[in-house]
Amino acid sequence: MATTNAQAQETDLSTLVITADELLNHWQGHRRVTRRVIEAFPEDKLFTYSIGGMRPFSELVMEMIHMAGPGVKGVATGEWNVFGEEEEFKITPKTKGELLALWDKVTTEIDTVWPQIPLHRFHEVEAAFGQYEDSLYSSVLYFIDNEIHHRGQGYVYLRSLGITPPAFYDRS
Amino acid sequence: MATTNAQAQETDLSTLVITADELLNHWQGHRRVTRRVIEAFPEDKLFTYSIGGMRPFSELVMEMIHMAGPGVKGVATGEWNVFGEEEEFKITPKTKGELLALWDKVTTEIDTVWPQIPLHRFHEVEAAFGQYEDSLYSSVLYFIDNEIHHRGQGYVYLRSLGITPPAFYDRS
Numbered sequence: 001m002a003t004t005n006a007q008a009q010e011t012d013l014s015t016l017v018i019t020a021d022e023l024l025n026h027w028q029g030h031r032r033v034t035r036r037v038i039e040a041f042p043e044d045k046l047f048t049y050s051i052g053g054m055r056p057f058s059e060l061v062m063e064m065i066h067m068a069g070p071g072v073k074g075v076a077t078g079e080w081n082v083f084g085e086e087e088e089f090k091i092t093p094k095t096k097g098e099l100l101a102l103w104d105k106v107t108t109e110i111d112t113v114w115p116q117i118p119l120h121r122f123h124e125v126e127a128a129f130g131q132y133e134d135s136l137y138s139s140v141l142y143f144i145d146n147e148i149h150h151r152g153q154g155y156v157y158l159r160s161l162g163i164t165p166p167a168f169y170d171r172s
Numbered sequence: 173m174a175t176t177n178a179q180a181q182e183t184d185l186s187t188l189v190i191t192a193d194e195l196l197n198h199w200q201g202h203r204r205v206t207r208r209v210i211e212a213f214p215e216d217k218l219f220t221y222s223i224g225g226m227r228p229f230s231e232l233v234m235e236m237i238h239m240a241g242p243g244v245k246g247v248a249t250g251e252w253n254v255f256g257e258e259e260e261f262k263i264t265p266k267t268k269g270e271l272l273a274l275w276d277k278v279t280t281e282i283d284t285v286w287p288q289i290p291l292h293r294f295h296e297v298e299a300a301f302g303q304y305e306d307s308l309y310s311s312v313l314y315f316i317d318n319e320i321h322h323r324g325q326g327y328v329y330l331r332s333l334g335i336t337p338p339a340f341y342d343r344s
Contacts, residue, residue, distance in 0.1 A: 016188030017294040018309050023189060026313060052331030122189040137190050141198060145320050149340055152324025159224030168321055
């Protein structure tokens with residue numbers, strides 16, 4: 001684990017504008033939208049439908065799961081496995097129900113682990129998954145942004161299937 | 173303009189984890205990726221190509237422009253017009269070059285206006301564009317997330333055109 005507090009020491013704390021709780025709520029709001037997008041897919045299309053050679057939405061969701069579950073633990077503890085190699089998530093859901101159950105498990109884990117993250121961790125620079133070196137607040141934003149990015153792709157899959165996706169702005 | 177400092181007063185400032193500068197850099201990093209996605213489109217497809225009845229990428233980009241340019245000014249000043257009604261941006265670029273020029277203009281405006289935002293503004297609750305009431309830090313995240321969301325859709329357009337999109341993770 002290569003951790004440095006150099007950047008943390010340089011951070012001008014007087015200009016901080018987003019709290020840890022707000023960042024958690026922001027993330028979980030997006031996760032509620034993504035859950036509705038999973039639900040909106042027909043059972044078979046979730047695992048098979050593709051445009052332009054891209055992965056089916058189920059595989060994009062598994063990437064989000066591999067990032068979020070082990071990611072939040074890594075941010076909290078500094079312990080990282082190689083991306084996608086966490087034993088807990090080395091499974092392949094075969095049904096929408098199984099995928100949603102795994103999604104919900106990660107949602108609960110995030111809520112459980114998040115309050116255990118020492119605040120100074122957010123400005124420590126560390127290689128997430130042993131590979132992606134960045135400030136940890138930035139890694140958390142990456143987890144969220146990657147979800148938004150791939151979920152946006154799911155919206156196109158749904159639209160091309162003639163299905164109206166859930167509202168992007170509704171985070172309830 | 174309906175502004176309240178109620179939420180600002182309730183914010184536990186000891187738990188803030190992202191600075192204003194970091195949020196700006198995060199946004200501009202995403203904007204650099206989006207600019208490369210605009211560039212990656214063939215000139216005609218940028219304005220015409222669609223999947224599932226969705227808007228062409230040029231129109232998604234204009235939505236980002238209407239949100240980002242007037243949005244950052246609203247956050248700084250509390251002055252909001254109805255979304256899409258800002259005179260400065262009531263134009264329809266006809267070429268990729270014109271669209272990129274408008275994009276670059278907004279990039280410069282964000283860099284100019286951002287440092288003028290009083291830090292207390294980020295936790296004020298205000299109706300962005302006179303309509304979307306939220307904490308202003310949350311409105312800024314919405315501007316960014318909406319860009320990621322629609323840019324992700326642009327990735328699908330590009331893939332379905334047989335074009336490899338720019339790397340999502342490269343924010344340089």
